[in-house]
Structure formats: C-alpha cells, structure tokens
Amino acid sequence: MDVFNGVRFVRLRCCARRGKYLAADVDGLSVCLSGQRGVHNVVWAVHHAAGPDGGPCVLLRGAYGRYLLATSVQAGTGPSHGVLTTQDDLDHSSPPPGLLWQAIPRRSTFVLRSGTGRYLRANGRYLRWRRAVTSAGDNGSTMMQWDIENVPIRMTRPCILDPTYQLTHARRRPLTESEVARQIRFVRGETNGAVNEGAWRTMRLNTHNLMQLRLTLACRLGASRDVTRTTLCIRAGRYGHLSPLLVDLPIGNNRIDIVILNHGTQADNDLRYPDLNAPSIG
Known part of the structure; x- marks a missing residue:
C-alpha cells in the first residue's frame, strides 16, 4: 500500500541526520533541514495526483501554501548532479513533473522520487x-x-490567539520594513471555495505579522467585528489548494494572494489542520 494512502499531513525526517526534518524555510521559497519538530514549517499537506505515467503521485504543500519542487537548476551544495529543491506555486491545472513525488520503500525507510526522476x-x-x-x-x-x-488531524479549529508555531532562525538584528513590505491581493471566497478572478483587490502591507494582516483585512472589508469568524487562506498559484494561514507571512517582498472564507461555509468546514502535538502515527 502507498504510504500516503489516507494521509492528510506528514513530516519527512532525514534518516542520516536523526532529528532533522524537511522544512519550508521562512523566505517562503527555499527548503531546509530543521530540528524544530513542533512547528508548522515541518508539516506538509498531502494532495494526490496522477504522475507523468499515470501512476499515483502526491503534491506536498508547505506552511506558506507552496509545493515542494525539484527544479532543473544546478545546486550549489551536494553532489555535482544535484539540483535545487524549492517551494513553488501551482500555476497550471496539470502539475509539472518536478512537483510530483512518489515514495519508494528502502528497507524500513523511503526515498522520495520526483516526476523528473530525481531523489530528495x-x-x-x-x-x-x-x-x-x-x-x-x-x-x-x-x-x-x-x-x-x-501527522494526525487536529479535532478543533485553531484560534486566532493561538501562538504561530513557526520556524525561527537566529538573527543579529530585527527585520526591517523593506524586508517584508509587499503587495497583498485579497478576495472573499465563495461558499464552495471558488474565487471570482475579477474580484481581487490589492493593498500594501509593511509587516509580515499574521495578526496585523488579519486586522488590516478586516478594516478593508468593513468587518472588524468579524475578524474571529473568518479564515485566511493562501492560494499559491491559480490552481493552488487553499492553505489556511497559521504562521506569519514569509520574509520577503513577493506578492501573496489571500482568500477569505467565512466560518460555517462548506469550503471552510472542509479545511483540515495538523495536530502538531499529537504523537506520530506510523
């Protein structure tokens, strides 16, 4: 049986570097190894898809809504034939081969092969x-x-006052506004999660703080009292899955697309959240 069957969220732990997990790095574009097991950045949502040959594959979506991608760009570290592995948007209805992954058993562990034939x-x-x-x-x-x-599914909805369990790196100085200022596109999602592509609005945000984003959007929409009754989702690419935003925005200036779902709608009820503190299954 495929190890991903019936699974919504996973962590990928490196066997050769015990205690280190694959993580969506804080720039929202790169990936790295991290020993911070209890953060959203080391949890990957699983989406099933057909591979280049029609066989079963998965897309692995990280904390910033983007997907694990084996590129064709030469890597600066590792073996000479290695390529960069990053986070990327889903801009096409048919995912490119580099976004598709298969788990192949190796004794008691697995190797992860992309649709390009390269291994994580x-x-x-x-x-x-x-x-x-x-x-x-x-x-x-x-x-x-x-x-x-x-990673088991959390049985209750996260509260907006919950801590943002996110990856941290040691920094010598605080972030400056120029490092996080960006354009935000936002739109209210339909009850089924669909988006009116002509209804996007834009604003400038000069912080990466999640709570500040919530409050700013609530003011823009004239719904300040409803801030606790909406879910903010990142949509990474036109065909990206809606990804609940549970961490601060990535550090950088790339545009972020936010879809706002009302609590109680079918799209909001269909969202699932990982239980970071639960014991791993399998």
Whole structure:
C-alpha cells in the first residue's frame, strides 16, 4: 500500500541526520533541514495526483501554501548532479513533473522520487551546520532516505490567539520594513471555495505579522467585528489548494494572494489542520 494512502499531513525526517526534518524555510521559497519538530514549517499537506505515467503521485504543500519542487537548476551544495529543491506555486491545472513525488520503500525507510526522476536529498553529512536540501539523480546515498511520519488531524479549529508555531532562525538584528513590505491581493471566497478572478483587490502591507494582516483585512472589508469568524487562506498559484494561514507571512517582498472564507461555509468546514502535538502515527 502507498504510504500516503489516507494521509492528510506528514513530516519527512532525514534518516542520516536523526532529528532533522524537511522544512519550508521562512523566505517562503527555499527548503531546509530543521530540528524544530513542533512547528508548522515541518508539516506538509498531502494532495494526490496522477504522475507523468499515470501512476499515483502526491503534491506536498508547505506552511506558506507552496509545493515542494525539484527544479532543473544546478545546486550549489551536494553532489555535482544535484539540483535545487524549492517551494513553488501551482500555476497550471496539470502539475509539472518536478512537483510530483512518489515514495519508494528502502528497507524500513523511503526515498522520495520526483516526476523528473530525481531523489530528495539532505546535505551536511560531514559539515553538520549545512541545512540545504537538494534533489539528485541517484538513490544510493543514505542522505536520500527519509522516515515519513503521519501527522494526525487536529479535532478543533485553531484560534486566532493561538501562538504561530513557526520556524525561527537566529538573527543579529530585527527585520526591517523593506524586508517584508509587499503587495497583498485579497478576495472573499465563495461558499464552495471558488474565487471570482475579477474580484481581487490589492493593498500594501509593511509587516509580515499574521495578526496585523488579519486586522488590516478586516478594516478593508468593513468587518472588524468579524475578524474571529473568518479564515485566511493562501492560494499559491491559480490552481493552488487553499492553505489556511497559521504562521506569519514569509520574509520577503513577493506578492501573496489571500482568500477569505467565512466560518460555517462548506469550503471552510472542509479545511483540515495538523495536530502538531499529537504523537506520530506510523
């Protein structure tokens, strides 16, 4: 049976670097290894899709709504034939091969192969401070072996006052406005989650703080009292799945698309959330 069958969320733990997990990095574009197990950045939502040959594959969606992608760009670390692995939008109805992944058993672990034939690979076997994750064309290294942890679904809706359990890096100075200022596109979603592509509005946001984003959007929509009765979702690409925003916005200036769902609608009720504190299953 496919390890992803019936699974909504997973963590991917590197077998060669025990305690290190694949994480969506805070720039919203790159991926890395992290030992911070109890954060949303190391949890990946699973979406089933057909592979290039029609076989079963999955899309892996991270904390910022983007998907794990094996690119064709030469990586600066790892083996000479390695390529960059990043987070990317879903802009086409048929996902490109680099976004599609299969889990292949290797004894008690798995290797993850993209639709391009490359395998997800951790780095830093000897230089332990390296956190890079790439993809390479062979699967012989133990750096390509991963444990796939099933993350249970949370039984209750997150509260807007819950902490933003998110990846942190040591910084020598606070973030400046120029590092986080960006354009936000926003729209109210229909009850079924559909979006009127002609109804997008834009605004400028000079912070990456999630609560500030909530309050600013509520004021823009004239619904300040309803801030606790809506769910903010990132849509990463026109064909991206709606991803509940549970962490601060990524650091950077890339535009973010936000779909606002009212509580009680079918689209909002269909959303699922990972239970970060539950014991792993399998």
